[in-house]
Amino acid sequence: MTDRATTHAIGMEAATPPLSNRHFRGQVVEAEEIAPRIWVHGYRLPEVARRAQPGQFVHLRLNDGTAPLLRRPFSVLDVYPGDGVARILFKVVGTGTQILAGKRPGDDIDVLAPLGSAFQVPENVRRLTLAGGGIGMVPLYFLAKELTAARPGIELDYWFGARSAEEVYLLEDLRQWCKRVEAVTEDGSAGRKGRLPDYAQEWRGADMIATCGPIPMLRAIQATTADWPVPVHAALESFMGCGLGACLGCVLDTVDGFERVCTEGPVFDLRRLNLEVPA
């Protein structure tokens, strides 16, 4: 993993001292619209760059005002510990992400991070299928990159689900790390036509499945893989309040009762989840 001194030049300045072990003020060092309404941001956050693991998220404050009020959670896309930079990838879907998309290199950013659980890939996994729907690709991108560096020889299959060709991105990076990269689009404009779960049978050979995406997609994968003898882990989303485990606002239903996406999650054993509610 090479650090990118040029792109992250601003990141080379002295970092703002951490506000605490989990609360940082960083600077935007990279802001690029890589596809329509899809942005990649790099933040100078040395501690986060050192500590964040695939699946974990950052909880961003968007403005100093009261609307939007709450922070917004985003999975970590990857980290450059040498530069002290952590990156996210996000899609503009509402007010908060619109404000975020307006930030420019040099702007400050207030971050709680790294938060939540990470993907745990057992040592014996030789072949891992990564199945990301839409921006669900983000934590899996990080996972692919980290595993490639940490476990030479591991075989990665990457399945990228999207509505159409223009919502498929960063495939070049993924191809560097993965033996097989498949795009699946609803309109067939890139790769195969259909939805990710339609192709789940092709993941049969994997020692583990790691996935992330909309709840209907996860529900379908849950059904298909129900009796497979391999771990199936998923990164989930939820409306979040604190991000710290205090408000109990972000729970999902599991076989052991309600669990917090921000603390026990976002990465869960998919089979433990009851995804009937909500949709």
Next chain:
Amino acid sequence: MTDRATTHAIGMEAATPPLSNRHFRGQVVEAEEIAPRIWVHGYRLPEVARRAQPGQFVHLRLNDGTAPLLRRPFSVLDVYPGDGVARILFKVVGTGTQILAGKRPGDDIDVLAPLGSAFQVPENVRRLTLAGGGIGMVPLYFLAKELTAARPGIELDYWFGARSAEEVYLLEDLRQWCKRVEAVTEDGSAGRKGRLPDYAQEWRGADMIATCGPIPMLRAIQATTADWPVPVHAALESFMGCGLGACLGCVLDTVDGFERVCTEGPVFDLRRLNLEVPA
């Protein structure tokens, strides 16, 4: 009055069609911080540039969100009808003005304008004293500029009140138009020391006084000039809702009952106002 083709270059593009006779979408064509926290903005608003008169104001929407919610009123600083540009000058005092200060040339701006009453200078006025406190200088600047163009030979005295030297600006422009320009600062760091009303006796020779500034200042001027045989007109401020006369939120007390700053005002005969409340 020369139009400034260079500065307002962006302004030469085709204007957005007016939303109505009073409601326009314009573009920022100039944005300069001329003194600490004091900004001059130029907007491409051909209709407003044609119609606005000294004393009138524009009512600006700051964002698409709900906080800040209400529009903010700003006096017109001057207009360049040839360029189709109207300018304002504002001080950053809170959230709204902070957002406004973040706008850059090319950004859109949503404006209700021109609103309110204008300074009416009787034909027989030969010598006019203009007394502006702080950003109260804005409508008087416009008035000085317009009268210079429209009534050659009129004698203008300009008194600029401020806390200190750094809050005194645009004196060069005023000196072009006014026979006498006096600064009065509370700390004596520029011009005379004290507050504007301390020098009101020096305005005795004028045929008319036009003033604008904080209510305590206006109250003092009201007291001093109470029995002077000349018109004393003032531009007032108030918290504003609609800006259009509908909400009845912006009233001040007058000898004839409550009157709306946005409709009957902002320019009032100072003697008609009861300025006891509010402070």
Next chain:
Amino acid sequence: MSAPATGTNVDMQVTLGPLKLKNPVMTASGTFGYGTEYRELYDPAILGGVFLKALTMAPRPGNKPWRIYETPSGMLNSIGLQNVGIEEFFEKKEPFCRELAGKGTAMCANLAAQTVEEFQQLVERLETTDCIAAYELNVSCPNVKKGGCQFGTDPTLLRELVAAVRPGTKRPLIVKLAPQVTDVAEMARISVDAGADIISLINTFPAMAIDAEKRRPILATVTGGLSGPAIKPIALRMVYAVRQAVDVPIIGMGGIMNWKDAAEFLLAGASAVAVGTANFVHPTTPVEVLEGLQDYCRRHRYARVSDLTGALELP
């Protein structure tokens, strides 16, 4: 069934008991003057209805300034029912009402009074013009010491008032409920039992702002009424609660800023909506709400906007 709104195949007409509106978009009392103030911005005749600024028998000067203040996603007002009084209304404002009424916009008088008798007098006087489509009893203004607020918070007084006003008119009678009550559904039930044809809600919430540096209340009246997007979630809940409690149509309001907000009120149970504070923020909001609702109906394949009312699917 009437012709669908121009240029669309969605039927925008709504029938609120005895009150027919050409579309469900109205403007809220006190936020639209007498309709004249917005003429330069768009033609108010496109509106389904207009709630006029509150009328009292005698002219009222209103409260001292400051009267309004901005709060997070909301605003406080304490206008104090300033209005020209019923006689000057007839002299100066009635002609424009007549003009709009002639174009099919329902002009609804918002009545404010301190006594049952004054409410009755207002109705009696307004019965003499045919340009008023309905009466809205403002029993909920939080901004006058003695100005009708007690009617909105006291079940017994409310019942007496509505029952006393009812015989005075055959026109639709709308009761505008106060939100600062323990059980808004009960107040709706009482109003309907006593003869109300329609319930409108919510009025503003009693609220307060303080200038910490000056250590003084900001409004001259100390407290005022909170309106705007801040209260929308409360208003939606109240419309939903009233919808479960009574059978008469509801006019919903409170923080409507766009067509989406309006759709939410309709889904929660309102048959029409009124735009208030948004008129100050973005004066063409009612026009955009109307267009947005049409488009929403088209996308969701509702032939009539009235099909939206109460169409919320529960979990």
Next chain:
Amino acid sequence: MSAPATGTNVDMQVTLGPLKLKNPVMTASGTFGYGTEYRELYDPAILGGVFLKALTMAPRPGNKPWRIYETPSGMLNSIGLQNVGIEEFFEKKEPFCRELAGKGTAMCANLAAQTVEEFQQLVERLETTDCIAAYELNVSCPNVKKGGCQFGTDPTLLRELVAAVRPGTKRPLIVKLAPQVTDVAEMARISVDAGADIISLINTFPAMAIDAEKRRPILATVTGGLSGPAIKPIALRMVYAVRQAVDVPIIGMGGIMNWKDAAEFLLAGASAVAVGTANFVHPTTPVEVLEGLQDYCRRHRYARVSDLTGALELP
């Protein structure tokens, strides 16, 4: 008089009847867990007090998701009193409470129950630990079908509850009032008459959000409680109204985001404040409120922060 807070000559201590706090800054129930969740961000021992997450006798799973949603300058929640139950509290959470209590932070238990008896049992059980500084009766949670809300809106039930709980403890008894009542001052009076030492307010407002495109309520429970800056003007007015009605001290809350908001609550009549939703937005808000209030007192030459209480000057 105790020593002034470190590094300043302002006396930050406040005395709320029987409850002494080293400073007037607390955290609101349900927004700060049991105090442990924020330890990585700052030392909660700097706080004057902490209101623990609501406790019930049995563990409660809470409501189905979605439980929270953002609204203009506010948020809805419908947690449904999820908590570990009183016994697991003793096993797992009590040690940290003890630690904070040992450092002089008043740990206040927030009690929720469906019956008078369960409230009494909670008090009885908690009397066995000396780390609890006070009890806050949560009679106002809008998010459970049968969860104490009726106590907060029914004067008779409220009186009975407070009178029944009072004899069970000599510790300070705080009643947390529901805002969705016609006369909050009256509910405060009743609480005080029945034995409350302190009034805290406001809890969240019953409210609702709808997904217009899906035509469904967003929260699984349909309605939830509104908190945050949106409700601050309403909360301030209620604190001010209660201040006129009763003599006992008030703990004010509702949308406090910074020291200025906190100062406003003190000026309106509160003796202490609690930070709620702001803990989610900016977790170090309580620290900044504390520093800001100290600075405010210095600038305005108040020797004691307690001098701010009710210091509002009326017009």
